[in-house]
Amino acid sequence: MQIIEVKTKSRPSTVYCGAGAAEKIGEVTRGKQLFVLTDTNVYRLYKEFIEEKFPAAALCVVPAGEKHKNRHTLFFILDKMLDARLRRNAMLVALGGGVVGDMGGLAASLYMRGISAVQVPTTLLAQVDSSVGGKTAIDHRGVKNVIGAFYQPQTVICDPLFLRTLPKRELRCGIGEIIKTGALDKGVYEKLKAGENRLFNLSFLEEITADCVRFKAGVVEKDECEKSGLRKSLNMGHTTGHALELFYGRRSHGAYVLIGMYFESLIAEREGILAHAYAEALRALIGKAVTLPHFENIGEAARVALYDKKNEGGDEISLIVPKDVGAYAELRLPVGRYIAYLQEIGGGIA
Ligand SMILES: NC(=O)c1ccc[n+]([C@@H]2O[C@H](COP(=O)([O-])OP(=O)(O)OC[C@H]3O[C@@H](n4cnc5c(N)ncnc54)[C@H](O)[C@@H]3O)[C@@H](O)[C@H]2O)c1
Ligand SMILES: [Zn+2]
Structure with a gap:
């Protein structure tokens, strides 16, 4: 303990x-x-x-x-x-x-x-x-x-x-947040990559839980009330994930966070923020936890994202995206471009 x-x-x-x-x-x-x-x-x-x-x-x-x-x-x-x-x-x-x-x-x-x-x-x-x-x-x-x-x-x-x-669905839900932590913290990422074939194994999860708690504690200590923007980084994957969760609804929150991270990593790559090799490694990790469905009407779902209370309004969408191992960036995109990306990417996933 x-x-x-x-x-x-x-x-x-x-x-x-x-x-x-x-x-x-x-x-x-x-x-x-x-x-x-x-x-x-x-x-x-x-x-x-x-x-x-x-x-x-x-x-x-x-x-x-x-x-x-x-x-x-x-x-x-x-x-x-x-x-x-x-x-x-x-x-x-x-x-x-x-x-x-x-x-x-x-x-x-x-x-x-x-x-x-x-x-x-x-x-x-x-x-x-x-x-x-x-x-x-x-x-x-x-x-x-x-x-x-x-x-x-x-x-x-x-x-x-x-x-x-x-149940496995609830485990996957937590694994979603663990992989999100891995995209923010190098130590958690390395452990996840080393254990990517035993993500649902309870002894593996037990080991990584403490790392995730320590990471979150560090963020909360520095930005308890989400004032400086640091705590906002914990919303990685959540803008798209939450929109899809609201719109399609059937999977668990964590599964949608993973799907959100998957899509947002593709967007970040196209925007030149995220290098291809790391993006692929992250997506491979996500693929170990969740299967990606084909989304009908993803543009409609993306519009829902506009109503996410974490966005400050206006015509921009704010995404917290991975940049490099242990590093992230905030990406602000005009809504039209964000929706176009999702339509292009979402339609391409079978
Ligand atoms: N406060 C925060 O910082 C924060 C962060 C993330 C999520 N949340 C909130 O957390 C909620 C989601 O939490 P959750 O996923 O734990 O949902 P939950 O509390 O609904 O639990 C999921 C299901 O698992 C059951 N359950 C709980 N423990 C169990 C166990 N040991 N064995 C079998 N079944 C068990 C519950 O009865 C429920 O049916 C959301 O409301 C979300 O907004 C809060
Ligand atoms: Zn969450």
């Missing part, structure tokens, strides 16, 4: 990462009035674990899935916190994937203007990405994560024990 400190200005957090991390739960929660939030799927799989680790906690089980990441569930959680008579020094434990983590973090930030939050991420995506960094949110009126806060957890417990029950 590794211990990674995230030294943010608002509140530092400690991440316990690796086999045995869950054994820290007793120490972290000792003497605290506890409120455990989880979802129906995780509760079904980990009921005994929860009862054993949190015997005296108030428990709140919410329906699983992104469609429940809304104000109704948020207020349901806040009601349960009140019912449990949580005091200001109580602790909320969000045990689940990114949906539980995001809503739990937000509820913890709101209740009595903030009680401590502990994240126990149970999906690969939540372990390598969402549980670290303090972004919390719900979706509202069809806009993802539009109501939220930056609120750092006190502790994050990333234990690979949870990954054993995770």
Whole structure:
């Protein structure tokens, strides 16, 4: 197990990462009035674990899935916190994937203007990405994560024990964010290339999770509230990926991030930002995690990208693209050119 400190200005957090991390739960929660939030799927799989680790906690089980990441569930959680008579020094434990983590973090930030939050991420995506960094949110009126806060957890417990029950689709989702990290960080990239034939192997994933957390911690420490633009780099692949996710919808978020990275790497290459050999190596890595479908009407999907809240509006699309191993660039393209690229590239993939 590794211990990674995230030294943010608002509140530092400690991440316990690796086999045995869950054994820290007793120490972290000792003497605290506890409120455990989880979802129906995780509760079904980990009921005994929860009862054993949190015997005296108030428990709140919410329906699983992104469609429940809304104000109704948020207020349901806040009601349960009140019912449990949580005091200001109580602790909320969000045990689940990114949906539980995001809503739990937000509820913890709101209740009595903030009680401590502990994240126990149970999906690969939540372990390598969402549980670290303090972004919390719900979706509202069809806009993802539009109501939220930056609120750092006190502790994050990333234990690979949870990954054993995770379906392949969800593993792929996390692998999407891991490969994205590989396109930003040389060390992660080299490990990924060395292990590209065992991307879905749990011991490989366990090993690389800590590297991804350390990388994200470094970014968040320097740009906690996404002010300097550094944290924006974590959106690599997301502009196109998110547009395709909204439009076509069937695959997981991480799969679309990978497909987005694939397309954006081709665009970056054509724009002369990215050298061919590295671009090919990256795309080969992506191809180990996801199969690329043929997209009908990709121009239409690209138009959706315009409504991505990360774009500052206007007639330009902003893409974070790989430049070289461990280096990235922001590419701003006129919408027309971006759409033309996608039509050309998307149509060419069988
Ligand atoms: N805060 C951030 O910085 C950040 C970053 C990336 C993503 N996110 C958010 O994270 C969310 C996606 O997270 P996610 O992919 O974890 O989704 P999720 O929480 O919906 O989990 C995916 C599915 O896996 C199930 N599950 C969870 N743990 C399991 C386990 N151990 N075994 C079997 N099934 C399990 C869940 O019940 C759910 O059905 C999105 O809402 C996204 O906006 C936030
Ligand atoms: Zn993502």
